Amino acid sequence: MNRENFRIAIQGIRSNRLRSALTMLGILIGVAAVILLVAVGNGSSKSVQKQLQSLGTNILTVSRGGFGRGGNTNGTQSVIVNLNAADVKALSDPINAPDIKSVSPVRNATSVTASTGGNTYAPGTFQGVYPGYAEIKNDQVSVGRFFDQADQDAHANVVVLGTTVVQNLFGSATANPVGANVKFGSTTLEVVGVLKSKGTNGFQDQDDIALMPLTTMEDHFTGSTTGYSQIVVEANSRGSSNAASSEISSILDSNHKITTPTGNEFRVLNQASLLSTSSNTAHTFTVLLGAVAAISLLVGGIGVMNIMLVTVTERTREIGIRKAIGARKGDVLGQFLVEAVLLSVLGGILGVIAGLVGSHFKVVGIQPVVQMYSVFLAFGVALLVGLFFGIYPANRAASLRPIDALRYE
Amino acid sequence: MTAEQPRPDWSAAAPGAASPSAVTDRSPVAGDRPTAVGDGVVGDGAVGGVIVVQTVFKTYALGEIEVHALNGVTLTIDRGDFVAIMGASGSGKSTLMNILGCLDLPTRGRYLLDGVDVRGMADDDLADIRNRKIGFVFQSFNLIPRTTAIANVELPLIYAGLKRSARRARAERALVRVGLADRMNHLPSELSGGQQQRVAVARAIATNPAIILADEPTGNLDTRSTLEVLDVFTRLNDEGRTVVLITHEDDVAARAKRVIRLRDGEIIEDHRQVPHGASVHRYGDPVNGATEVARA
Numbered sequence: 059m060n061r062e063n064f065r066i067a068i069q070g071i072r073s074n075r076l077r078s079a080l081t082m083l084g085i086l087i088g089v090a091a092v093i094l095l096v097a098v099g100n101g102s103s104k105s106v107q108k109q110l111q112s113l114g115t116n117i118l119t120v121s122r123g124g125f126g127r128g129g130n131t132n133g134t135q136s137v138i139v140n141l142n143a144a145d146v147k148a149l150s151d152p153i154n155a156p157d158i159k160s161v162s163p164v165r166n167a168t169s170v171t172a173s174t175g176g177n178t179y180a181p182g183t184f185q186g187v188y189p190g191y192a193e194i195k196n197d198q199v200s201v202g203r204f205f206d207q208a209d210q211d212a213h214a215n216v217v218v219l220g221t222t223v224v225q226n227l228f229g230s231a232t233a234n235p236v237g238a239n240v241k242f243g244s245t246t247l248e249v250v251g252v253l254k255s256k257g258t259n260g261f262q263d264q265d266d267i268a269l270m271p272l273t274t275m276e277d278h279f280t281g282s283t284t285g286y287s288q289i290v291v292e293a294n295s296r297g298s299s300n301a302a303s304s305e306i307s308s309i310l311d312s313n314h315k316i317t318t319p320t321g322n323e324f325r326v327l328n329q330a331s332l333l334s335t336s337s338n339t340a341h342t343f344t345v346l347l348g349a350v351a352a353i354s355l356l357v358g359g360i361g362v363m364n365i366m367l368v369t370v371t372e373r374t375r376e377i378g379i380r381k382a383i384g385a386r387k388g389d390v391l392g393q394f395l396v397e398a399v400l401l402s403v404l405g406g407i408l409g410v411i412a413g414l415v416g417s418h419f420k421v422v423g424i425q426p427v428v429q430m431y432s433v434f435l436a437f438g439v440a441l442l443v444g445l446f447f448g449i450y451p452a453n454r455a456a457s458l459r460p461i462d463a464l465r466y467e
Numbered sequence: 468m469t470a471e472q473p474r475p476d477w478s479a480a481a482p483g484a485a486s487p488s489a490v491t492d493r494s495p496v497a498g499d500r501p502t503a504v505g506d507g508v509v510g511d512g513a514v515g516g517v518i519v520v521q522t523v524f525k526t527y528a529l530g531e532i533e534v535h536a537l538n539g540v541t542l543t544i545d546r547g548d549f550v551a552i553m554g555a556s557g558s559g560k561s562t563l564m565n566i567l568g569c570l571d572l573p574t575r576g577r578y579l580l581d582g583v584d585v586r587g588m589a590d591d592d593l594a595d596i597r598n599r600k601i602g603f604v605f606q607s608f609n610l611i612p613r614t615t616a617i618a619n620v621e622l623p624l625i626y627a628g629l630k631r632s633a634r635r636a637r638a639e640r641a642l643v644r645v646g647l648a649d650r651m652n653h654l655p656s657e658l659s660g661g662q663q664q665r666v667a668v669a670r671a672i673a674t675n676p677a678i679i680l681a682d683e684p685t686g687n688l689d690t691r692s693t694l695e696v697l698d699v700f701t702r703l704n705d706e707g708r709t710v711v712l713i714t715h716e717d718d719v720a721a722r723a724k725r726v727i728r729l730r731d732g733e734i735i736e737d738h739r740q741v742p743h744g745a746s747v748h749r750y751g752d753p754v755n756g757a758t759e760v761a762r763a
Contacts, residue, residue: 062625073613379609382570383670384598384626386591460597461570464609 063389067397070369071404081365082405085440088355089409090416092436095347097417097426103340104427109258110333116159116293117194118303119327120145120310122285139314139323140285148309149291155309157302159292162188165272166287167279172227172268174240179226181219182266184242186275187290194292197269202236202251209250210271215278217247220267221255231255242268245278299330348432355436358405359443366398366451377455378463391456398448399441406440516579517677517709518544518567523576525562525732536562537573538732544678544711549704549742551723552713559732560713561682567711568601568680569593581677598626602671604681608663610655616666617642617651623674641669645699661692668699678709685719697722701742718743 071078123138141163148154149161165186172179191197192204205216217240225231227240235249247270256264276282293302303326307319316323370377377390410433417426525537536559544550554560565571566578569585572593578585581600585593597603610619617638624634642651645665655663664684671679681700685693701722704710712723720726721743728736 069614375609376611379611380622380626381594382568382597382603382609383623384594384674386594386626388591389626461565464570464605 063392063396064400066393067400070373070393070397071400074369077365077368078401081361081401082408084358084361085355085402085405085443086358086409086412088351088358089406089436089440090412091351091354092348092439093410093413093428093432094416094421094426095351096344096432097413097428098421098424099340099344099347100429101421101427102424103337103344105424106336106340107333110329110336116296116299116302117329118291118293118299118306119329120289120291120306121287121325121327123322123324139310139316141289141310141324142285145310145313146286146289148313149289149306155302155305157294157298157305159294160190160194161292162191162194162290163272163286164191164288164290165275165280167275170243170279172223172240172242174227174238177227177229179223181223181268182263183220184268184279185287186270186272186280188272191269191290194290197256198254199251200254201234202249204251205269205271210273213273213277214271215245215247215274216250217242217268217270218251218253219249219269220253220265222263222266223268224252243279247274293330296330299328303328303331351436352439355439355443358440359402359447362398362402362444363447363451365401366394366448367454369397370394370451370455373455374458374463374466377458378460378466381458381460382464387456390458391452394452394455395445395448398452399444402440402444402448406437409440410437516543517546517581518542518711519577519579520563520567521577521579523566523573523578525559525566525571526574535732537566539576540729540732540734542727542734542737544709546677546709547704547707549700549710549722549724550712551720551726552711552729553715553720553726554729555715557731558729560729562732563729564680564682564711564713567678568603569596594626598623599674600677602668602674602676602679604664604667604671604679604684606683606686608655608660608667608687610663610666610670612655615652615654616647616658616669619655619666620670620673623670627674638669638673641673642666644672644703645669646695659692660688661695664688664692664696665699668696668703672703672708678711679703681710681712683713683715685714685716693719 120141122141143163146161146163149158152158167184167186169180170184172181189204189206189210192199197204199218200221202218204218205214208214209216219227219235219240221231224233224235228235228238234252236251238249239246240249241247253265253267253269258264291302291306293299306326310316310324311319314323377385380390380393413433413436414428417428420426520540520542522539522541523537524535524539527534527536538559540559540563552560552563562571566573567580569580569588572585572588580596583596583600585596588596603609610616611622617635620638620641621634624637629637639648639651642648645668647662647665647669650658650662650666653662655666658666664687668679668684671681679700684700685696688696697719700710700712704724710723712719714720721740723740724742725737725739727734
């Protein structure tokens with residue numbers, strides 16, 4: 059009897075193709091929307107995470123406090139610390155800071171113009187760092203080498219450039235500038251390496267950079283009396299970055315004799331927590347998109363119910379005939395329920411196809427990433443929607459009295 | 468077109484034959500002889516009373532007013548009989564038809580169909596009774612649209628639970644019986660009125676029911692189609708099938724062996740007659756089965 063129900067239902071669907079197609083379209087759009095919108099949400103979350111990961115997930119940046127806070131939040135004058143060599147030394151101590159892997163101070167110099175062979179360019183980021191900085195930031199050298207401890211100790215006049223800087227100074231991002239001398243301000247530095255391109259992190263061009271030993275930077279550009287711009291810290295792992303963060307706070311507090319921290323003396327930016335915040339946001343975004351899509355699936359389900367009610371009314375006489383020649387209540391119920399479920403399942407299959415095809419295209423600049431769970435969820439919900447919204451019309455058909463149904467014109 | 472036996476045993480594998488007691492047990496009335504459902508022994512002189520109606524009343528409530536559609540009708544129809552029920556509209560003949568067809572239940576009184584008391588039966592049991600014991604033919608054909616003739620005839624066999632090959636074979640034989648061997652895969656919309664009604668007759672006989680109930684089967688047909696259909700009924704009756712036919716046309720009633728007249732829900736006349744059934748020869752060979760009928 060079940061197979062008969064299928065045959066009868068397929069016949070019912072085929073006998074009114076346009077109407078069946080439109081009903082399926084409702085479910086199709088719902089299912090495709092769920093798959094596609096969840097994929098867009100997921101895709102945007104993935105791209106934000108990728109950007110943050112390219113910054114390094116276990117990196118903590120310590121910078122001097124004060125900016126962005128107005129300096130005075132609770133009525134007391136907070137002390138703004140200058141990050142110094144003692145801090146770097148203390149943070150590098152594996153006993154006091156067991157979760158910290160390596161440390162590099164950073165000194166920024168601004169508005170330094172580089173020139174060579176008639177080209178001039180001011181790199182967006184012009185920094186003096188420790189040789190270990192490359193490993194912390196996961197910087198790799200495509201040509202030449204990164205400067206080493208010997209350069210650092212010798213206060214060598216060497217520089218490593220990002221590809222954007224190379225392009226602006228040497229005319230092409232693929233030019234090999236190793237060995238060339240570039241004049242930064244009044245100081246001539248020898249290019250020893252070019253960094254592998256990292257692209258943009260969403261905020262700035264990471265290739266617009268020039269790096270030199272900290273000692274060289276202090277000698278020629280910034281001096282060594284002021285505090286460091288930043289101290290970049292690498293935690294042992296992504297999981298230990300919160301522990302590293304509190305170690306940094308306590309070490310700096312004790313170094314600078316801060317007894318009642320206001321949180322304003324220095325700032326520790328934890329990349330991992332930034333990542334989890336952003337993935338929480340992305341998750342909320344995905345859920346929201348999914349909910350909107352789920353509503354359209356529900357609307358599609360109401361469409362199924364609507365059309366099934368019309369079908370039942372239209373086929374009242376047929377129901378009467380079937381009952382007169384011996385169809386039981388269950389036979390009629392099954393016939394219309396199978397028809398409703400079949401409509402939504404076929405719509406669901408087409409919706410899955412549409413969703414999967416659609417997710418190959420960029421949506422508002424985001425490459426959607428399909429999540430398998432959303433495919434099964436959307437399809438499963440479509441099936442349940444057909445069942446749920448099919449029950450009422452099917453039951454209505456099955457409960458018709460044969461004489462009444464036969465008399466229906 | 469194949470030469471068939473006048474009384475083929477194609478009914479032998481009738482559905483439900485295995486457990487007739489399942490329904491007959493409901494009416495342990497002394498003197499009643501429950502007959503096996505669809506036992507294939509049609510018209511071989513079996514003892515009558517396939518339909519036994521005892522002082523049946525049917526009352527409808529139309530708001531405050533009670534309408535007595537049937538007023539104590541008592542009636543027995545023997546196996547193999549051909550009965551025409553006549554009456555003006557409002558006489559209660561359609562109500563009687565609905566009760567005989569188990570589409571409706573009497574308000575009072577008893578109705579035994581093939582020895583089974585249908586009183587108080589559940590809807591699904593009534594559906595089974597309609598499926599196995601009654602073949603309906605309606606005035607407006609009532610074929611399922613957009614469904615081929617053979618699929619229409621198969622329908623009651625589907626509900627009877629027959630396997631696909633068995634039902635196809637049976638449906639084909641039923642269509643051959645009514646002379647539509649060459650129209651099996653036509654849609655109702657491609658058939659004439661008379662042909663559609665013959666498909667309906669084939670559907671009615673497919674499950675080998677105890678009775679064939681026809682409600683004004685020729686009411687929507689022209690003269691020629693009327694003759695085609697009536698010839699089929701005559702032939703089925705000749706084979707031993709019980710036929711109950713509702714009509715208000717005298718020349719249709721003339722085909723029956725017994726005519727019952729109703730007025731205001733009561734039987735006012737009940738007489739036997741010699742059926743007028745020789746028209747087949749006079750009107751040539753309108754249906755494939757005509758020669759067969761002449762032989763029978």
